[in-house]
Amino acid sequence: MTETVISLKNVSKCFKRYKHPVDRLKEMIFPGKKLADEFWALRDINIQIPKGQTLGIVGRNGSGKSTLLQIIVGTLTPTTGEVDVKGRISALLELGSGFNPEFTGRQNVFFNAQLLGFNQKETENKFDQIAAFADIGDFIDQPVKTYSSGMFVRLAFAVATSVDPDILVVDEALSVGDEAFQRKCFARLQIIQERGGTILFVSHAASSVTQLCKSAILMDHGELLLTHTPKLVISKYQKMIYAEPDKAEELKAEIRELNKLVKQEAENHHQSSLETKNGNSPAKNGEIKKEPVISRAIEYYEFYDPGMIPADTVRYPSRGAEIINPCITTLKGKVINHLIGRQEYIYTYSVIFFKSTSKVRFGMLIKTISGFELAGSSLNAASQSLQYVEAGTTVSVNFRFKCLLNPGVYFLNAGVVGMVDDDLTYLDRCVDVAMFRVQPCAESHSNGIVDLVIEPCLTVVNTDFINQEQESEVV
Numbered sequence: 278m279t280e281t282v283i284s285l286k287n288v289s290k291c292f293k294r295y296k297h298p299v300d301r302l303k304e305m306i307f308p309g310k311k312l313a314d315e316f317w318a319l320r321d322i323n324i325q326i327p328k329g330q331t332l333g334i335v336g337r338n339g340s341g342k343s344t345l346l347q348i349i350v351g352t353l354t355p356t357t358g359e360v361d362v363k364g365r366i367s368a369l370l371e372l373g374s375g376f377n378p379e380f381t382g383r384q385n386v387f388f389n390a391q392l393l394g395f396n397q398k399e400t401e402n403k404f405d406q407i408a409a410f411a412d413i414g415d416f417i418d419q420p421v422k423t424y425s426s427g428m429f430v431r432l433a434f435a436v437a438t439s440v441d442p443d444i445l446v447v448d449e450a451l452s453v454g455d456e457a458f459q460r461k462c463f464a465r466l467q468i469i470q471e472r473g474g475t476i477l478f479v480s481h482a483a484s485s486v487t488q489l490c491k492s493a494i495l496m497d498h499g500e501l502l503l504t505h506t507p508k509l510v511i512s513k514y515q516k517m518i519y520a521e522p523d524k525a526e527e528l529k530a531e532i533r534e535l536n537k538l539v540k541q542e543a544e545n546h547h548q549s550s551l552e553t554k555n556g557n558s559p560a561k562n563g564e565i566k567k568e569p570v571i572s573r574a575i576e577y578y579e580f581y582d583p584g585m586i587p588a589d590t591v592r593y594p595s596r597g598a599e600i601i602n603p604c605i606t607t608l609k610g611k612v613i614n615h616l617i618g619r620q621e622y623i624y625t626y627s628v629i630f631f632k633s634t635s636k637v638r639f640g641m642l643i644k645t646i647s648g649f650e651l652a653g654s655s656l657n658a659a660s661q662s663l664q665y666v667e668a669g670t671t672v673s674v675n676f677r678f679k680c681l682l683n684p685g686v687y688f689l690n691a692g693v694v695g696m697v698d699d700d701l702t703y704l705d706r707c708v709d710v711a712m713f714r715v716q717p718c719a720e721s722h723s724n725g726i727v728d729l730v731i732e733p734c735l736t737v738v739n740t741d742f743i744n745q746e747q748e749s750e751v752v
Contacts, residue, residue, distance in 0.1 A: 279327040279329070283349060283477075285349070286358055287321050288323075288358030289319050289357045292316045294314045295313050301313075319345060329475060331470055331489055331490045331492075332476070333478050334477060335496070335511065335514045337517070339498070340496040341499040341500075343448060346479065349362060364444050367393055367442035369430075382413065382418065393442070410461070412458075413432060417432075447480075456712070458588050459646045460588070460688055460709060461588045463648045476489075483514075488648070493506065493507040502529060502533060503532050503536045517532075577716040578617070579616060581612050585615075587711065590709050598705045599628070599705055602627050605713055606622065606623050607623075614712065614713040617715075617718060618681070619680060623677050630704075631669075634695035636696050638662045639655070641655075642692075654678075674693075681727060682726065682727060683721070683724070688711070690706070690710060691707045
């Protein structure tokens with residue numbers, strides 16, 4: 278079974294709120310006297326998080342998310358309950374936590390790395406990598422009190438993710454910074470996932486939670502309401518946000534019942550697995566197998582912004598070819614990176630071949646900021662691939678597409694494959710080699726990421742009946 282790295286059993290946290298500062302002292306001198314109001318930020322939280330899981334935590338402001346993370350990290354102690362955390366934990370909590378504003382960025386890197394278990398030599402070996410990821414230039418040797426919020430989070434994220442944590446805690450940190458840096462951060466999170474790291478991810482961005490996380494929990498007023506798939510949890514969260522005040526409690530009660538059913542289903546599944554393992558399955562005892570309970574008017578124009586460049590392009594080692602000049606153009610050939618929805622464009626790049634090769638194919642991919650792969654294309658047909666290419670050849674590749682994406686920022690990949698030593702492999706591949714922004718289309722009624730060119734239509738029926746009712750009311 279997968280090892281549990283974070284375990285919370287019946288964890289609650291109570292804060293005392295005093296009307297006057299002196300009341301705290303009075304209560305210490307006279308223990309029997311209660312002069313504070315109690316505020317329970319968490320109540321009876323039970324969570325078991327296995328190694329390698331990415332858990333999304335969602336909930337409205339004041340729901341207890343940050344308190345929960347601080348208890349897991351160890352900066353707060355629970356009032357009641359047990360907490361067990363295994364492995365090196367690194368956290369990005371509230372902006373600036375753990376950084377001394379009087380220290381320079383360099384000094385804070387060494388100080389925080391030491392807190393996370395790195396010695397001087399290990400930090401020195403990692404420092405260039407951390408500084409390159411943060412990309413704040415000469416500010417690395419300036420006091421962090423002079424940093425903008427974006428610079429602060431760049432450095433904090435670089436340190437937190439460069440020390441190879443077993444557990445990474447991220448609390449809304451990715452909402453600060455430009456799109457290029459956010460994409461860079463999501464790529465780093467994916468690396469941590471791939472090597473088996475555990476991530477706790479708090480965000481109000483539903484798409485980020487859905488794409489990044491494998492499981493999610495919904496919290497409200499210190500209560501853990503639901504544990505399930507990100508899609509279901511996000512849907513219930515959004516219903517809670519937009520619920521009418523008089524319906525809110527009824528909706529919470531429904532979610533609690535749903536969570537009970539989910540827990541019962543999980544327990545039944547676990548028990549069934551144990552019985553099957555022990556050779557005592559329900560089917561053998563003649564029991565009927567139960568089905569799971571849960572199965573259920575501004576003018577925009579196209580232009581090129583030279584500053585819109587990905588912060589962290591990844592290029593595979595060249596094996597005889599090089600991709601150059603990747604960009605998006607209009608159908609007339611004008612280079613742009615600000616597009617308008619529902620218009621047609623061309624994604625183009627050139628490939629220089631340094632070695633002769635065969636069975637050459639070309640491809641492209643469009644991704645969101647979080648790295649979700651939206652769409653792509655590869656020239657696999659015989660008419661679109663090249664059976665043989667001599668050294669010294671340059672090939673221009675064009676992918677014509679209709680921009681059916683809703684407003685937002687997106688990233689592009691480019692790749693070329695061919696034969697090397699009797700194996701079909703990448704001759705060159707660039708990840709996040711270019712980026713572009715989609716601007717609104719005046720005719721679009723679409724939501725989400727992809728524009729399906731939906732055309733709403735309204736039809737009013739029984740108008741005579743409605744008019745008769747209105748007339749009778751007037752009379």
